Amino acid sequence: MMDAVRVEGLTRVFKINRGKRETVALDDVDLHIKDGELFGLLGPNGAGKTTLIKILATLLLPSSGSAEVLGYDVERQAQNIRPLINMVAGGEFSGYGLLTVRENLWMFSQFYGIPGKEARTRIDDLLARFGLTEYADSKVRTLSTGEKQKMNVIRGFVTDPKLIFLDEPTLGLDVNSSRAIRSFVSEWVSSGDRRTVLLTTHYMAEAEQLCDRVAIIDKGRILACDTPSNLKRSLDRVTSYVIETSALEGVEEIGAVPGVKGMASEPLEQGLRLRVQVDEEASISEIVSMIVGRGAKILSMSKRESTLEDVFINLVGRGLE
């Protein structure tokens, strides 16, 4: 089976401040995505996810290394790649507000040379699938954010690409809209021959639910790449705890306790939630002592199954946000 995406030694460096500084967005990345795979790229903001997608979508050139999409080189054969791909980015608006939903979708379908009648059939089917039929003749500027993003998703899939890049497609959407999009993506991949999706997200649950394999990326480097269950199994020797406390000072010192492999904290309304990974159960008693010793109260504590977020914390030493 051919690889849909093959990336080897890919590096991308951006020069900023008129070339005085450099930032390495991608650092020697190797990645192989199989045909027909729903592949996830998980990482925090600034990890390099969008940079990688832009290179694969022929919008950016690599500084070094190579990248092939569906057997074609992104630098020298971009024209061969474009008819076969599409892209949907979350938080972005596509099209023109003065046109209706149907008109926008028709327009974008014509850029790919889809015959008019076939385009209209696909558009109607996808509008029905996403519950947007009643909005088909509404001007796009009258739609809500969720409805616009659904239209954006339809725009990406109406061309029936061999490979689609979904760059945080559910960003900023409510639960129902996000669920609808995830459900559609999952069905789409499994219902056709050799349909591949590269999904970037920083929603762990999305990656766990949808992806056949996940690569974890941070600061331009791929830290791990495997199925979600194998990644979680890699934490067998590590135990995860979730501790909710009242207001707590000096939380970073907890990460320095011997045996702590990773820690992430997020503020709550009245305190803090800590996710701690330890390779020795004894470490947790020291953590508890430290919290109590600083005058904070432990509101709840639970031991739980590893999640992808735990994998991330273990690899990177901090949370996704």
Place this chain on the structure above:
Amino acid sequence: MAARAYPRVIGSLREPSWLVGDIILPLLSIMAFVFYYRAMGAPEVFTGFVVLGGAMIAYWLNVLWGMAAQFYWEREVGNLQLYLISPMSRMSVLAGMALGGMFSTTLRAVSTFVLGFVVFDVQVNLTDPWAFIAVFLITLLALYGLGMLFSSLYLLFGRNAWRLSMLAQEPIYLVSGFYFPVKELGFWVGIAASIIPITLGLDAMRQLLFGVELSDGLLPVSVEIMILLVIAVIFFVLARYMLEYMEYLGKREGRLLTRWL
């Protein structure tokens, strides 16, 4: 191409407020020049020059802002990447944009032309209407080729190219002789200004519409047509390579999709 023209046409029809700005205001602006010339005692044919020039300004503005700057606008609203990842050629995108803008532009030009001729009672001496139409179309072809060339700058330079367009807008009115025969600026200035297709296009159209003697043309009409054809070919060929090269530079430097550039 038709797909890209579609939003422009529909936009024009759904928001007709542009009609006021594009029909009444151009008439007001040429009125000023007509009154200047009449006050100075210029030959009456200059009124006709002003009306013709005022009508053709619509196309020059469409080239500068409706075509050349379009990639900048599309980048700001987030559509540019969708155009660039599609298999459509960049020139088709631009041609579609121009075609879509042609609707409102032509309406503006025709209304300025007709209203100007009626209001100011301009007399014409059109002996060869087919030649006039041919010059008009060849001028547009060359002009839009230039627009495609400009748009390649916008692909990479964004707002700096915008400033270049603003810089080009007013001086071009002068050196291209929109409102007077360009030969008044001197033969060689006129020849240098001929790099902007509308210079020779207007000069030829004036000669065909008002007669050679009254129009004080820079070059014979046949020569101007030949030069316009050559310029059109050069601009289209250059535009093709410049669009490719600027896109390549933009992708290499990571500036292709950078907003507020």
